[in-house]
Amino acid sequence: MQDGPEQSTGSNLPEFSVSEISNALKRTVEDTFSYVRVRGELSGVKVAASGHMYADLKDDKSVLNVICWRGSMSKLSIKPEDGLEVICAGRLTTYPGRSNYQMVIESMELAGEGALLKMLEERRKKLAAEGLFAAERKKQRPFIPNKIGVVTSPTGSVIRDIIHRLRERFPRHVLVWPARVQGEGAAAEIEAGIRGFNAMPEDQRPDLIIVARGGGSLEDLMPFNDEGVVSYV
Incomplete structure (x- = not known):
């Protein structure tokens, strides 16, 4: 078969x-x-x-x-x-x-944190090569400013500390530009605050601008290390 x-x-x-x-x-x-x-x-x-x-x-x-x-x-x-x-x-x-x-x-x-530090160092070198940290680009701070602008969170402890210290030592007119100082969108708001103060008419513009927050981790502080913020400052 x-x-x-x-x-x-x-x-x-x-x-x-x-x-x-x-x-x-x-x-x-x-x-x-x-x-x-x-x-x-x-x-x-x-x-x-x-x-x-x-x-x-x-x-x-x-x-x-x-x-x-x-x-x-x-x-x-x-x-x-x-x-x-x-x-x-x-x-x-x-x-x-x-x-x-x-x-x-x-x-x-x-x-x-290692990745953060590496990124910051590379950014510092890049901006330094562009001349952003050159001595001739730095502006002289007024000895006693009449108007002080502060870019920060209006509800944070840092603005209360700043106002308290100014009242103690030499009271001055303080302008606050509200901005987030941590998380999504913070860097853009900080940069907008600096630009906004500088765009004011000369008689209203602050003599000195403080950009501040109340401490935090390296990652929390990253909006202040943003390339756009650093470049504009």
Whole structure:
């Protein structure tokens, strides 16, 4: 009796089209990694005209493509830059058309104080090379200012301390420009306060501007180290 034709190995396995297997992988990845935190170094950071950011997040062995949509970019507490070691939170997704996967970033933070100090030192060198710290650019402070502008939180303890000390030693007219001094949007509000005081008519403009907050951790103080704030000061 003659045997029938041999069945090919795996003939009982289900058959997928390319689209079916790609979509199945997409569901698996997105369901399994719907919210993750990933630590790595930013590389190839590019912000498109649309406001979306594209970059790589890498370590010594692997690279992960990342994207941050414009709406999330505006809420980030730090400015993404090449070489920063960060912790990104978001979700993984796949692009079946190219068999790629990537991370969609929702938030980003610096990975520890070491990363903060490294970023600040690199920023200091950059601004120094532009001549921002040159002695000839510094303005002479008035010995006894008549009007003092303060950019700070109007509800924080620091403004009460400033006013109290001024009343004790030499009472002066104080103008307060309200600004957040920590968290999202703080750097922009601090810079706006400095610009606002300087844009006042000369007879109303303060003779001296104080930008202050009541202490805090290195990360809490980051809005005061923002490149825009430092450049304008």
